[in-house]
Amino acid sequence: MAVEAGAVVGAREGGTRFPFPFAPYRIQEEFMAALYRALEAGGVGIFESPTGTGKSLSLICGALAWLRDCEERKRQDEARLLQEPEQRDQESSPGGALDPAAGEPAWVAEFVQGKAARDRADRAKEEQIKRKKREERLEKIRHNVQLKYASKRKKCEDDETERLLQLSKEILSKEAGSDVLEQLDHSEEELILAEYESDEEKKVGAGLDEDDDDDLEEEHVTKIYYCSRTHSQLSQFVHEVQKSPFGKETRLVSLGSRQSLCVNEEVRRLGAVQLINDRCMEMQKNKHEKKNEGEETAGKRRRVSRAVCPFYSYEQMQFLRDEVLVDVKDIEQLVTLGKKTKACPYYGSRYAIPAAQLVVLPYQMLLHESTRNASGIKLKDQVVIIDEAHNLIDTITCIYSAEVSGSQLCCAYSQLLQYMERYRKRLKAKNLMYIKQILYLLERFVSVLGGNVNQNPNTQSISQAGTELKSINDFLFQSQIDNINLFKVQRYCEKSLISRKLFGFVERYGAPTAVKTNKENQKTTGLQNFLLTLQQGPEKEGAPPHPPADPEIDQLKMASPLMHIEGFLSALTNANQDGRVILNRQGTVSQSSFKFLLLNPAVHFAKVVKECRAVIIAGGTMQPVADFREQLLSCAGIDADRVVEFSCGHVIPPENILPIILCSGPSNQQLEFTYQKRDQPQMMDEAGRILCNLCNVVPGGVVCFFPSYEYEKQVYTHWEGTGLLTRLATKKKIFQEPKRANQVEQVLAEYAKCIKRCSQVGGHMTGALLFSVVGGKMSEGINFSDDLGRCVVMVGMPYPNIKSPELQEKMAWLDKTMAKTAGQAPSRMLIENLCMKAVNQSIGRAIRHQKDFASILLLDHRYARPAVFNKLPQWIKERTLIKTGFGQAFAELRKVSVTSSLRTLHMETPTKDPFPFMHSSSP
Numbered sequence: 006m007a008v009e010a011g012a013v014v015g016a017r018e019g020g021t022r023f024p025f026p027f028a029p030y031r032i033q034e035e036f037m038a039a040l041y042r043a044l045e046a047g048g049v050g051i052f053e054s055p056t057g058t059g060k061s062l063s064l065i066c067g068a069l070a071w072l073r074d075c076e077e078r079k080r081q082d083e084a085r086l087l088q089e090p091e092q093r094d095q096e097s098s099p100g101g102a103l104d105p106a107a108g109e110p111a112w113v114a115e116f117v118q119g120k121a122a123r124d125r126a127d128r129a130k131e132e133q134i135k136r137k138k139r140e141e142r143l144e145k146i147r148h149n150v151q152l153k154y155a156s157k158r159k160k161c162e163d164d165e166t167e168r169l170l171q172l173s174k175e176i177l178s179k180e181a182g183s184d185v186l187e188q189l190d191h192s193e194e195e196l197i198l199a200e201y202e203s204d205e206e207k208k209v210g211a212g213l214d215e216d217d218d219d220d221l222e223e224e225h226v227t228k229i230y231y232c233s234r235t236h237s238q239l240s241q242f243v244h245e246v247q248k249s250p251f252g253k254e255t256r257l258v259s260l261g262s263r264q265s266l267c268v269n270e271e272v273r274r275l276g277a278v279q280l281i282n283d284r285c286m287e288m289q290k291n292k293h294e295k296k297n298e299g300e301e302t303a304g305k306r307r308r309v310s311r312a313v314c315p316f317y318s319y320e321q322m323q324f325l326r327d328e329v330l331v332d333v334k335d336i337e338q339l340v341t342l343g344k345k346t347k348a349c350p351y352y353g354s355r356y357a358i359p360a361a362q363l364v365v366l367p368y369q370m371l372l373h374e375s376t377r378n379a380s381g382i383k384l385k386d387q388v389v390i391i392d393e394a395h396n397l398i399d400t401i402t403c404i405y406s407a408e409v410s411g412s413q414l415c416c417a418y419s420q421l422l423q424y425m426e427r428y429r430k431r432l433k434a435k436n437l438m439y440i441k442q443i444l445y446l447l448e449r450f451v452s453v454l455g456g457n458v459n460q461n462p463n464t465q466s467i468s469q470a471g472t473e474l475k476s477i478n479d480f481l482f483q484s485q486i487d488n489i490n491l492f493k494v495q496r497y498c499e500k501s502l503i504s505r506k507l508f509g510f511v512e513r514y515g516a517p518t519a520v521k522t523n524k525e526n527q528k529t530t531g532l533q534n535f536l537l538t539l540q541q542g543p544e545k546e547g548a549p550p551h552p553p554a555d556p557e558i559d560q561l562k563m564a565s566p567l568m569h570i571e572g573f574l575s576a577l578t579n580a581n582q583d584g585r586v587i588l589n590r591q592g593t594v595s596q597s598s599f600k601f602l603l604l605n606p607a608v609h610f611a612k613v614v615k616e617c618r619a620v621i622i623a624g625g626t627m628q629p630v631a632d633f634r635e636q637l638l639s640c641a642g643i644d645a646d647r648v649v650e651f652s653c654g655h656v657i658p659p660e661n662i663l664p665i666i667l668c669s670g671p672s673n674q675q676l677e678f679t680y681q682k683r684d685q686p687q688m689m690d691e692a693g694r695i696l697c698n699l700c701n702v703v704p705g706g707v708v709c710f711f712p713s714y715e716y717e718k719q720v721y722t723h724w725e726g727t728g729l730l731t732r733l734a735t736k737k738k739i740f741q742e743p744k745r746a747n748q749v750e751q752v753l754a755e756y757a758k759c760i761k762r763c764s765q766v767g768g769h770m771t772g773a774l775l776f777s778v779v780g781g782k783m784s785e786g787i788n789f790s791d792d793l794g795r796c797v798v799m800v801g802m803p804y805p806n807i808k809s810p811e812l813q814e815k816m817a818w819l820d821k822t823m824a825k826t827a828g829q830a831p832s833r834m835l836i837e838n839l840c841m842k843a844v845n846q847s848i849g850r851a852i853r854h855q856k857d858f859a860s861i862l863l864l865d866h867r868y869a870r871p872a873v874f875n876k877l878p879q880w881i882k883e884r885t886l887i888k889t890g891f892g893q894a895f896a897e898l899r900k901v902s903v904t905s906s907l908r909t910l911h912m913e914t915p916t917k918d919p920f921p922f923m924h925s926s927s928p
Contacts, residue, residue, distance in 0.1 A: 023070045024250035026062070032653040033059050037067030039651040040621065044071045044388060048647035049620045049638060053627040055655045055880055057854045060625060061245045064390060068229050068621075069251045072362060072388075075227060196509050197428055198436045198501050225359045225383050232371045233392045234400075236265050236336050239365050242392070243335035246363070257333045258357040260366040260380065265336055266351040268343040269314055279568060283508055285351075288314040314349070321348035326356040355381050373404050374612060375499075384616040394622040395842060398636055401606035407573040408601070411454050411594035413566035415462040417507075418447040421567065424510050439497045442489055447570070449484040456594030465594040472810050473588040477577055480586040491578050498571045508565035576601035583608050585814050602811050604818045607640030614641055626845040627652070629838045629876040635823060635831070655880040661858035663901050664848075664885040666874075668866035670695050671891045676864050678712070678801025689720050692800055692864060693729040695891065696774070700736040702899050703860065705772045705792035706760045707737060710779050710847045712803040714744060717776055720800075737774035742783050749782045760792050779803040779843045783850075790853035796860040796898075797851045802867055804840045829872075841876040848881070860898055 023029075023037045036054055040063070043050035054060035233239050243259060246252055263285055264278045272284045325348040328334075334342065343350035358364060358381050370376050371389065391397060425432070425440050432440070451458040456465045481487040498504065576584065583605040590597045603609075614620050622633060630650060638648055655662075669675050670691035682688055699707060711717035721741070724730045733739060740756045743749060759773040772792070777783040780803065789797070805812055816832030823831040844863075851859035861881070867873060869887045877885065888894035 023066050025066050026249060029063075030059065030656050032656065033063045036060070036063040036651065036653055037070070039649070040064065040067035041071050043621065043649045043651075044068065044619050046649075047619050048649065049614060049622065049643055050649045050651065051627060051630055051633055052621060052623040053630075053652040053878070054623070054625060055653075055852070055878065056625040056849060057852060057857065058653065058656050060623065061242055061392075062249060064231075064392065064621075064623060065242075065246055065249050065251065068388065068390060069249075069255060069363070072227065072229060073251075079227075196424075196506050196513070197431050198433075198503060198506055225385075225387075226362065227387065228362050228364055229388045229390060230364045230366065230371060230382070230384070231390045231392065232366050232368050234368055234396075236261060236367065238393060239367065240335040240337060243333060243365055247333050252333055255333060255363055256330045256357075256361045257363040257365065258329050258354050258361040259334065259336050259339055260354055260358075260364060260370055261336050261339075261351075262367070262370075263351050266340060266343070266349075266354070268316055268340055268350060271312070272314070283505055283565075285314070286502075286505060287509070288312060289317060316343065316347055316349040317352070318348060321346055322353040322356060324348060325350065325353035329354060329357045330360055358382065368400050369404055372401055372609070372613065374609065384613060386618045387616075388619050388621070389613060389617050390621040390623060392623050393625075395624045395626055395846060397622060398606055398632055401609055401637075402603045405576065405579075405603045405606070405609055406601055407569070407576040408598055409450075409566075409570050409573045410598045411451060411456060411462045411596070413569055414447050414451050414454075415456075415458055415460075415594065417566040417570055418444060418451070418458045420507055420511055420565070421447070423514070424507055427510075436501070439494065439501070440503070442494055443498075443503075443567075446484075446486055446489065446494070446574070449486050450599065451594065453480075453484050453588065454594055454597045454599075455590060456597075462595035463593055467590045467592060467594065467597060470590050470592065473590075474810055474814055475586045475588065477579065477581045477584055477586060480588075481577070491574055495571070495575050495578060498567075498574070504565045504567040504571060507567055511565060573599060573601060576603070579603065580608070587810055587814075600811075602814060604815060605640060605822075607637050610637055611641035611643075614638075614643060626842075626849050626878055628845055628878050629841055631826070631834060632838050632842075635826075636819075636835075640822075652879055654883075655852065656855045657852060657857065659884055661856075662852055662861070662881070662884055663859075663897060664861040664863070664877075664881050665894050665897065666863045666866075666868040666885060666887045667695070667891065667894050668869060668887070668889045669891060671698065673890070676866055678865050680804075683712075683716065683801060684719070686723065689723045690727065690729075692720065693724050693727070693733075695862075695864065696798065697729065697732055698891075698895055699796060699798070699862070699898065700733055700771070700774060702895075703772075703796045705764065705795040706756065706775065706789065707772070707796045707798065708775045708777055708783075708789055708794050708850065709798040709800065710777050710803075711800050712779055714778050714781070716801075717741070717778055721776065733774060736770065737772050738770065740773060740775045742775070742777045742781055746782060753783075757793060764792060777847075779847050788853050789850040790857055794851040794859055796862065797848050798862045798864065799844060799848060800864050802840050802865050802873075803843050804836060807836065837873065837876065841873065845876075845878055845881075849878070860901060862894075862898075 023034070023041075025033075029037075032054070036052065036058075040050065040052065043052075054063065231239075231242060233242065239259060239261075243257065246255060246257060262278060263272075263281045267273050267281060267285065269285075269288075272281055272288070275281050275284055325342060325346050328342060328346070329339065339350045339354060342348075343353065364382070366380075366382075368391070370380055371382065371391075377384075421440060421444055425437070425444070429437070448458045451462075455467045455469065456462060475483065478487070577586075579601075583603065585602045585604060587600040587602055588597075589600065627633070634645075634648065639645070667676060671694045672691060674687055674691040676688075676691065678688065678692075696707075696709065711720065721730070724733075730739065738759045740752055740759075743752055756773050756775055763770050763772050772795075775783070779799075807813065807816075816835060819831035819835055825831065826834060848861050848863075851857070851861065874882065874885075886894075886897065888897070
């Protein structure tokens, strides 16, 4: 990998040079050096670098510098190994003498050593040939020369798909005759399941020749997989790569979902991810079916007229793949290129993975094993960097958890039963066996909820409502399905594509307004009526159904519920000790649900760590790191000596930030916003007095975080009644965080405009006050830089709800599986760590660049406790003041506010973007 030497400033660590687009900060040099050492040594690194310190650029330059050196060392090792046999032949001595150490002739020892050297040389020669072929192939890519291996692979995929699609009709033609086949039109035949063979049967029978897989599989070069939470964060990272010294020569590919990459407007209009995925797969299948348009069956020519995707063209996707590898592109640029070249970016980007040096992708695509395998991602001996990883444990837990409702279970049962009855004579015995097993599973699940699968779930009342937790084995025994091999059922669902077939069946027969023949109406009336009752709910007969509140939710209801249930079945294959099943019985069967809760995310993360050469967990706010070490790494079997921690300070001067822990308010009321005391009027009044004093002296924007939406509403109502809101409104215009995500952008835009207008016009109004919620829409991923956040206030400590069944089970599991730390139970540490992670994310909203400045006010005396205080980020902790009285704290705030006002007058605005928070990433 080459870089433009004249365009960079180098940072050195020992003999390592880190190309950089400008003179790096000292903490950036330290970050890159530590990152380089971690990648070289292998293992796991936990890296923390606050927002505004250039973390992304440090990751890019440090990691790609290591990759550059790694590739160079490989070339040098190849050259040395190839020269070794020649040197040994020249230095060989005549035989005859005895080797005194081994007691054997010297020529024997020399022969053995020479053979080992020749074997190493042969392997090096083989690697060199592969590398040269790869380099030649990539050079051809730059000249838009098509690759033969991809053509061969694609042809194999096309042939296999065509074989599977035609398998059922060919077998049925021989056994039943053409008169049976003619009962269904051509478009309906695609709904029939192909003959299914399990893995065991394939090994015994004559399956496909798997020896050619190596010929069809392109070699994966050493690469770095970089993943983050959102597509916007990934795009920001790609832009940093483009601006870096490595931007010209790095082979980078951005991966995303079909929802993000699809360029077919007809498919994009479907909105919901599930519907987009299904439509995409259906169009691919239709493309293969086009080949058979000219065939005749039973003397009649079939006319096929089904939609195919015009962007699913192999030649065009290959061209797009070449363009991706030549120039660095983000998701938006990839979509633009796909529209321009009439090629599918979703599949075209996947073809580029093997030759890419840097693969940029969302969390779920890398952390979810089946998605990872389906995308062609291979982690063996590669490097993985997980950025914005403060919520990594929660992310893995959510990815592998699953929930299904009673309504979905009943709907799937009805759909599958209708499907089986309609096509019973055309389905092979193996398919019928598995369908009956799935129907039995659905029936038992609904029975455990207290309902009957043959009745409307909206009208079935639950006699004993409540929440119950079960181990996986206990749930299987209670459901009376412990004798069914769920692994085989899961494998069948995956390979047979039964949920997609069922979705096509429901699309064809599920709409009540569809026009059908009398015969078809007799066979599908039950399904239509059932779906109609689900839409109407428990309303009176004849009453029109309510219009859906959300179009996307309505679309998801139309999709096959079996897809959601497959996820739940897959979750039940986890080890008994690693998860729990939550039975939530509420009102009716339709409202009741099952939820699988993953207790041990380490079992899935261990697979990633085991394969990779190195894993880097990075973020702006990683404290407290105990959760990562104990819940994730230790439980994954990773030795403590393989884990490296690095945390750097901030680039802002010490005087630019003033964190204060305030123990009491203006009336000397001790601040303790516990669940028992926070509802007291005097506690809410004290918080209001503090805010009034702050708004009098702090210019610009003030962001106040509350522990929950309910408490924020309660305090707001109380202040409204006492007249305190009116007093606040004389200095700051008041905004509230909305609960609906689609309203956040509008509130933030109005908040920014108000602050900007006040700073320009002047007068009595000095800015705006924004009430936000910890863990809400504005506590992560939003920038309150410069005047948007001159002071951040945290009201109380946002401990999670310990009455939650999920959290209680997690706490019990930790106490059972982990030892105490410093005399503290793991469950107690979990509660404190969850609280402080949320606090650290929220208070990090204000300081976003080197010249930024802000105050941070923590309103609760419990923050001064050593166990809590030590969980603050190091760069905040070392500058934090603990004030027992409000007078001392207010004097500090007033002094800083006066300095800040003078500084604002002389400071240039760092960005011309009027709403910089809209394009940010969380620290």
